[in-house]
Amino acid sequence: MHFETWSDFFAMGGYASYVWxxxxxTYLSMAVLWFLSINRSKALMKEVRNKIKRQERIEAAKHMENTL
Structure with missing residues (x-):
């Protein structure tokens, strides 16, 4: 498709509202998905770190001498 002016390009032959x-x-949806993915990734990494720390505490407690 060939446009004579930038105005014609942005008007898209009368279909601008559909095209733009x-x-x-599309771009809004992609931005939302990107944002949600980043946040979910951070939450999952935090959860994994917490589980690892908890498991380390459990293992350390197994090896502690019972002082009671």
């Missing part, structure tokens, strides 16, 4: 709306929804 589609781009907008």
């Amino acid at each position: 709306g589609g781009f907008g929804i």
Whole structure:
């Protein structure tokens, strides 16, 4: 498709609302998914670190001498 001016390009032959709306929804969806993925990744890593620390405490407690 060939456009004579930038104005024609942005108007997209009368279909601008569909074209740019589609781009907008796509990029917004991708941004939301990226944000949620990053946050979930951080939460999972924190959970794994906490489980490892808990397991280390359990193992250390098994080797402690009972003083009671």
